[in-house]
Amino acid sequence: MGRKRVLAVIHTVTYGKRLLEVLSLLEADFRLQVLFTAPPHAFGDDVPRFLARLGSAVLPWEEVVRMRFDLALAAGPRGVERIDAPLITLPHGANYLKRVTGGTNPGVAGLRRGDLLPGGRLPAAVGVPHHAELRHLARECPEALPLAHVLGDPVHDRITASLSLRDGYRRALGLAEGQKLVVAVSTWGAQSSFGRFDALLPRLLGELPASSHRTALLVHPNVWAGHGAYQVRSWLARCTKLGMGIVPPEADWRSVIVAADWIIGDHGSVTLYGTLTGAPMLLAASPEGEINPLSPGAALAARAPALSPTHPLTEQLDYATTSYRYEDYADIRSRITSEPGQFNRNMRRLMYKLLGIGELAHEPVIVPLPEPPPLTSWADGRGVMSA
Structure with missing residues (x-):
């Protein structure tokens, strides 16, 4: 045939x-x-x-x-x-x-x-x-x-079709009842938030109460490819030992974003997709020179609160929550598609x-995102392929 x-x-x-x-x-x-x-x-x-x-x-x-x-x-x-x-x-x-x-x-x-x-x-x-x-x-x-x-x-489309499954994603990640998840996100490049992680990571690990907060780190695959997986894991080895989930580059990150209580991001795609979830966010980096001024990323950089290097992180997360209104980001979300x-x-x-052939005779349904592995498993490089 x-x-x-x-x-x-x-x-x-x-x-x-x-x-x-x-x-x-x-x-x-x-x-x-x-x-x-x-x-x-x-x-x-x-x-x-x-x-x-x-x-x-x-x-x-x-x-x-x-x-x-x-x-x-x-x-x-x-x-x-x-x-x-x-x-x-x-x-x-x-x-x-x-x-x-x-x-x-x-x-x-x-x-x-x-x-x-x-x-x-x-x-x-x-x-x-x-x-x-x-x-x-x-x-x-x-x-x-x-x-x-x-x-x-x-x-x-996959994220919006999966928002109702948030509680299941949180349970799959191993979050206990009442625990909060902070997801730190970075694109790649010298101006990305990864370039400032040496200052942010100690705060995530040291300022957030371990009993009530969990953290996950989501870094662009180009960072892993550019520096090498060994080097990135070496830089983050102490973080994994202290309980931070490091999402490997081949894993499906989208359910982790859906599960987040807060997103600390930058000018990359994942942060923009985060506006779909309703999670309040702080921007650790938003370099004006690298952002398309006509893009929804520029609007997000002008609207989301910026991470302060001096104020306590817990206070900033509380501020992000109390000042956040989902409807304020509607125009940004509408520019994604x-x-x-x-x-x-x-x-x-x-x-x-x-x-030059006919489509199969069924509707192409939007499949909800799969459940993520527990946060503790990310350190081993195990994850779900994105499909």
Whole structure:
């Protein structure tokens, strides 16, 4: 039986986790064969282990560029112009939050000409989460506008579909009745909150009563890839011994965010997704120069309270709670996607259109997030694959 071949291009663990959401829409279709490849990337060292955990069929990059596929999916632009297939490009995080000011390709990451037209080649489709991005394309890269499809955001949809399961996630994490969970979140880069963790971690461990508070640390996979898992675990070894949960890069972090009582974050995607949960937040870092000024991340940086280096942490968490109003963040949440709850339907329709075959005769349901392992197990590197 001849099968159509779908290629998933996995540059990094972050890209891979986003594409697993998309590939789940092709499950149970015996007409398709999904294949994976891992192009060279500065933060790609963990990708082989990530793909090995999946048990996926992996083709060498050098072989892939000599083959033909019926569809290709990529959440990053590097090298994809060499792939012979109708290509769908997708963002790998929430909206388009980061601004690149240096180098030869400045602009909003994910919306630069080099991102939209990799190698100068037009893809078959450019997936965006919100209609607002169409105005940017019309202004900055009009060639990409006819190829743009407003698809929505899969992580937004999974989180919102799972909010009612919060109590179960908290029990699975091992939180006792009445215990509070503080989740510290960091994107990657010199201006991320991880760059300030040497000051924040002692406060999380020393100022919060251990009997009533638990802490979890959620660091961008690029930090793990850039420094190496050994080094990151070495830096955080004392934290794990004192009971902090360290979420490994391959784990599904989304249920941990849903379970949080507070989020201490920065200008990355996870913090923005945290606005969906109703957890009050403090910002440990929000560098203006790295934030897309037209993004919901800029609005969040202007609205959420900033972490103070001098005031007691417990007082700041109390302040975040008493000053927080869920409705104050409604405009920020609405900028994550203009197609809430519709990503699965929109994305599946686009893929099958490019494949030239009909969709399977069932609704693509939004599956709630799986329960996380206990906080104590994160130190062993055990976690749930994101899918």
